[in-house]
Amino acid sequence: MCLRASLLFFALLLSACAVRPPLPVPAPLPPIPPGPSTVPPLIPTPQAVLPGLKPVLWTAVPNWQTTTLADSWSTFLQGCTVLQKQSAWRGVCEDARRMNSPNDESVRAFFQRNFQAYESSNEDGTTEGLVTGYYEPLIKGSRTRTARARFPVLAAPDDLITVDLASAYPELKNLRLRGKLVGNKIVPYATRREIEESNFRIKPLAWAEDAVELFFMQIQGSGRIELPDGSHLRLGYADQNGHPYKSIGKLLVERGELTLDQASMQSIKEWGIKHPDKLPDLLASNPSFVFFRELPDGLTGPLGALGVPVTAGRSIAIDPKFIPLGAPVFLATTLPNSPVLLNRLMLAQDSGGAIRGGVRADFFWGFGNDAGEMAGKMKQKGKMWVLLPKDFPLVSARN
Numbered sequence: 469m470c471l472r473a474s475l476l477f478f479a480l481l482l483s484a485c486a487v488r489p490p491l492p493v494p495a496p497l498p499p500i501p502p503g504p505s506t507v508p509p510l511i512p513t514p515q516a517v518l519p520g521l522k523p524v525l526w527t528a529v530p531n532w533q534t535t536t537l538a539d540s541w542s543t544f545l546q547g548c549t550v551l552q553k554q555s556a557w558r559g560v561c562e563d564a565r566r567m568n569s570p571n572d573e574s575v576r577a578f579f580q581r582n583f584q585a586y587e588s589s590n591e592d593g594t595t596e597g598l599v600t601g602y603y604e605p606l607i608k609g610s611r612t613r614t615a616r617a618r619f620p621v622l623a624a625p626d627d628l629i630t631v632d633l634a635s636a637y638p639e640l641k642n643l644r645l646r647g648k649l650v651g652n653k654i655v656p657y658a659t660r661r662e663i664e665e666s667n668f669r670i671k672p673l674a675w676a677e678d679a680v681e682l683f684f685m686q687i688q689g690s691g692r693i694e695l696p697d698g699s700h701l702r703l704g705y706a707d708q709n710g711h712p713y714k715s716i717g718k719l720l721v722e723r724g725e726l727t728l729d730q731a732s733m734q735s736i737k738e739w740g741i742k743h744p745d746k747l748p749d750l751l752a753s754n755p756s757f758v759f760f761r762e763l764p765d766g767l768t769g770p771l772g773a774l775g776v777p778v779t780a781g782r783s784i785a786i787d788p789k790f791i792p793l794g795a796p797v798f799l800a801t802t803l804p805n806s807p808v809l810l811n812r813l814m815l816a817q818d819s820g821g822a823i824r825g826g827v828r829a830d831f832f833w834g835f836g837n838d839a840g841e842m843a844g845k846m847k848q849k850g851k852m853w854v855l856l857p858k859d860f861p862l863v864s865a866r867n
Contacts, residue, residue, distance in 0.1 A: 597827025646710030
């Protein structure tokens, strides 16, 4: 879906935003409706072993009583279109859908009545972590190859195999191995260099005009291509070749080509313009490669790992080993490069390959250049409180 992960300064140097998301959503997907007209089949909510969650009183959540909450309500309801299939979520989602004209006070009362607040912590017990940002980029291209649009945007290949280990090893439920079958063995899939240098037998979904912009759209895990007629082709994460992400910004710094404070997407693009003969080798030094799929019209945003469109300023990517996908999360951080407080009720609707730990979030800023500027600046400290239904089967919190 969140590969997680951005063209932020931090991501370039420390891989803050890896391929997004690691849990692919089955295709095809129709536009997400505002609410289901029929009740979906009920499935049990699996027991969750979430080691970093500590139950706390609502008074322990800072600014909970004064923060605006109603603006997050529609994003929560959208998540319920998926969550309500699980037994622990159905009741609260049904109650939520019955609320008329929700305001801050009624939303606050709803969560205090139906949910337990948990302070989230890292594996070392600390309760402060990193909050970065990501966004949905727009790049220029075409559905057919032209003199300008000559960099292929590839769909997931038929011979790419994903091995889910959860059935045999439940503790590895978020780990997936990727490769291809050669004889009776699964071997690693092709690297970025091998994919780009070979005559890959996949009809491209589209062609991009700029190799660097396409590279960073892969890091974001979603994006739009502006076609020659001005219309937009929306693309979402389909799969990844299984190789780890390596930062090209960090590599340029190590080579002495850029200084630490110059390592940004724009600086890398400028470097590529000055060194067109070296650019392919630089991009190929990151072996990770993301495959896309075309998304239907009518979506309000990129599809996150939960399977619903993420919402600008209300959705975050988290580590599902520590926080259940779909859960409301009260985030206490600051605005990018600023001491101004940002206390907000967010929804954990995405994940990212480098979003790791119990207090780690990637904040979705939205679509376009302005959102990209905010995402690129965001590298803030933050704390997180996870809200779960009172009958959520949280093993670690009760044993």
